[in-house]
Amino acid sequence: MKRVLVVEDEMKIARLVRDYLRQAGFEVLEAADGPAALMLARSERPDMIVLDLGLPGMDGLDVTRQLRATSSVPIIMLTARSEETDKIVGLELGADDYVTKPFSPKELVARIRAVLRRADAMLGGGEIVRAGPVEIDIPKRRVTVNGDEMELTASEFDLLVVLARQPGRIYTRVQLLDAVHGVSFESYERSVDAHIKNLRRKIESDPKRPSLVVTVYGVGYKFSDA
């Protein structure tokens, strides 16, 4: 049975959605604001999230960003019809679909089913990136080097995925920062160096002489394609 986290501050709508989803055979978790949503998402790991963008306090887009930082859980956004810009930004942040208010519960359920099916199809394929001795299971966020599993932090993982997806391609520090944070956040470029250092400590056989994550002097870093 699939579990859906509904993030909605308006009681009336929340109840409507909850009842309808239960009727349709889903297990429903509820949160009324951003922080609660993030907490529940982490602790309960629902199969998908229905997120109202018009939340008080924390903006719905921020919630999306933060969720996406550590998880690829499918997200459907609820928006008032006027917030078109939000929709677009939302889609770019990685929301899987959105529904505009007013909506029929029937439509919402249909979309939830569609998104879940799509997610399942994805998972079935199981996206795996291989590069040299490194193997990355993206949905599971698991990395092995020569078969040995490594424990990476969120940033280290994101960095490695970007680099390993296209071995040989060189990325600047700014590009890599973008990969780690959703959007280009103002910050010290060289924090990338620190992450690279830690990443190397974990995945390189001789971190002093990196053979996987290679620095390109004056430009940035790349995953070796030799």
Added chain:
Amino acid sequence: MKRVLVVEDEMKIARLVRDYLRQAGFEVLEAADGPAALMLARSERPDMIVLDLGLPGMDGLDVTRQLRATSSVPIIMLTARSEETDKIVGLELGADDYVTKPFSPKELVARIRAVLRRADAMLGGGEIVRAGPVEIDIPKRRVTVNGDEMELTASEFDLLVVLARQPGRIYTRVQLLDAVHGVSFESYERSVDAHIKNLRRKIESDPKRPSLVVTVYGVGYKFSDA
């Protein structure tokens, strides 16, 4: 520039979409039915396809199936609100996204961009510049001369790219300085000479008699177009 094939039988919608996509900087190809779409997709190899499911004659889902049989071109489906089953089947057939009518062109463009971005990340467009015996892989910043790989510094590489992009075209030292640094930086013009010297040492078979990077007395340098 990205090329989008729009498959739509209703003239009004087709025109609306076409105009909006052109405005957004896409090149637009058009087909009004399934067979035409398949033909164009095969002959023109567009970067993505926007496909109306409600086509006369051949069903949009059949088109999807046939496309998928030979290609992995990204597909966005247009559906009328009621055809829910179609949507689901479409996604299972490998469509990348769907948009329900009525839709805003802005939304469509946003989704196209999102899908293209995803596809790009997958592929990694390798731009390659060739000039004489020199081959330059820009994203990888790799240079080969007659197949032998050369190690260039960042400045040498930047210089070479500018010159090799348009063999025969003559650049002044100032222009070449601009190429190396972002904007025209106040500095000693003749440091370009030093870089040219080092570059020649690496890529010319006889650096004393340069045949690739040629000096134009009194003006500057060019890449030989002979």
Added chain:
DNA sequence: TCGGGTCTTCACGACTTCTCCACAATTGTT
């Protein structure tokens, strides 16, 4: 609120590259 992990930022040393100069070699001009 605390404790543990992660992320950012900083400062320093080691290293690479760039700039700049002086002088030599070449080219163009008279």
Added chain:
DNA sequence: AACAATTGTGGAGAAGTCGTGAAGACCCGA
């Protein structure tokens, strides 16, 4: 040919870049 202008070149010092450890900020779960 003689001269002037321009370019080639080696090399030294300046400037830039990277690796690193450590300190503090930050975040999250207990």
